[in-house]
Amino acid sequence: MQHRLEEIWMTISVGILVVFMIIIGYQTFALGMGPPSHSETIDPQKVEQIAPFDDPGVKEIAENEYEVVMILQSFGFNPSNIEVPVGAEVHFTMTSKDVTHGFQVPGTNINAMVMPGHIQKISHTFKEPGNYLVICNEYCGIGHQAMSTTITVK
């Protein structure tokens, strides 16, 4: 009796884990919802001399599609206080000049680690207008709590 119950319990629970894996896999590989995993590298001590980071800023790359080239450093974002139109698809291309930082926009799914030596990319379509808070969510030093900026969507 107990043996049988245990088999049922383990089959159902392992089955749930398998279904879970299938959903995650489908979302990652079929729907393109996988986590930010960009693989390009860069010399962390020469960030400002290397394209595209020699010219950080917001660039319109297609109709209603923007690239934001951004450098993170203790304790700020360059560019900061950016503006994009409502409904625009925004691609962030980021790296760090010094230590490890995080790039998070509360209220959205934007959340990525930005590490020195590595270029990280994440995209998001801002569908609602508003003033979005941008924060560094990885401890980066004594002024970490001050490392924030905003994205204004109009």
Added chain:
Amino acid sequence: MEQSLRETIHENPKKILGVNSQDAKVSLSYLTVAFVSLLIGGILGLVQGLERAGLIQLPSWLNYYQVLTAHGLLLLVVFTATFSIGYLYANLSHALGGLLPKVRKLAWTGFVLMIIGVAMVVTMIVLNEASVLYTFYPPLAAHPIFYIGLVFVVLGIWACCFGVFINYRHWRKNHPGEVTPILAFFTMGVFVLWFFASLGVTIEVFTLIPWSMGLVETTNVMVARTLFWWFGHTLVNIWYLVAISAWYVFVPRIIGGRHFSDKLIRLVVILVVILNIPGGFHHQIIDPAISQSIKFLHVFMSLSIAVPSLMTAFAMFVVFERTGRRLGGKGLLGWLKKLPWGDVRFLAPMIAMISFIFGGAGGIVNTSNQLNQVIHNTMWVVGHFHITVGVSVVLTFFGICYWLIPHLSKRKLTPKMNKIGIIQTLIWTVGMIIMSGSMHIVGLLGDPRRTSDTTYGGHEAAASWVPFEMLFAVGATLLLIGVIIQVYAVFNMMFFAPKGNTEYPVAEPEDDETPTPMWTERWGLWIVLLLMVVAMAYVVPIVDMLLNAPPGSPPIRTW
């Protein structure tokens, strides 16, 4: 002779450890350090809670990140390691009929090494030379003495590992054809995992020492981070394995029942040991430089750890129901009423187990690609490990104290102390529900972890977090009260409780249990499998990180 020793172990367990007061001294010393660190770490925890809520302002000579570094290291490394060693060495001594003299010497060596290491680490933190937090991610560079201190701590743990391996092997040699006592088996599992877990971080620290001294110019931050999490998350499962040893072996005895199938228990230990190390990768799900397919493989590897946990959940409830029914419980849930809820030795680990249902579910969220992206580095994660480590593990440890410490100090658990323990358990539970609950919710709203002040110039997104942060402070206050009661109880039972004998409550197997097969003792094979799983998980990403490495990072101090 062997047979009679075995009988003594089974029939009159309290004689064994009671005889050997030298082993009790080892355990009591480790436990003393554990609860002193708990007290200091707990006070630092409240300080953070109050500053985060904006209720206090730290003086200029002490900053939030120093406090956070010390809180993390004292509780996550020092408290858990010293408690586990004290408890497991007592189990080993009890189960194997005393420690070998050279093993006892190794345990003392480990003790001294760890004290030296912790002293170095804490000094650097206090001097504000190492505000790098528990994870010390480079290129944040602490003072070299901080890293050297960490090496001493690891060496101390290794001394204890080798002690266990030697004693275990010695017993096996003298008992051919027998499986080791279940407590020794658990101890072996924990220390094997500890040894292999610490390899990654040891390599990392050895590369950071010359770098922090300026002898090497740059370091590979991605590899360092990966090696850290090889250790960092395995540590979590080391605590978990220590906690379930008490659930499987002592809790059934405390409620007046028998333990679950010996073979299944060993299978759980083996699975936890083999499957564990790759779990650390889910801390890097939103990192650059690791491909999505590798990340997907690691979702699978992390989720596989849930399998032995699900087996444990089943086993424990079978034991509870069976025991409750034997004691006269009727109906679908009547057996629940027959459990000794008024006994702290049961209540504390029982709440620990129940909280693991929530902790485990939260863990599945953390390990899944897309869900992880929502909660990564938010307060959700802090809430998660306060419910897993802070309740499932720590409340089990607290519950163990009420029989282990009186046993070791040859004293008694009085009804009054039991009542204090019950009150402590309830305060702790309520404190954690408030604190961890509010952390989970506010994490979903985006509140970041590891940040001294999250007002962000009064931005409206940040303003919505404030009420929850007030609740952190309320929960943290209750928890510090809980820490103080627990530390009082521990030292009272160590030095002042009435003299007497306390049982070492080891559960027996059911009468009709089939003998445990000898293949469970093939530790060589388990270690080979462990290494194969580690190789599957780590070879591809680490080789990739090394071959495609960017120019490294110099040491940077930003505090």
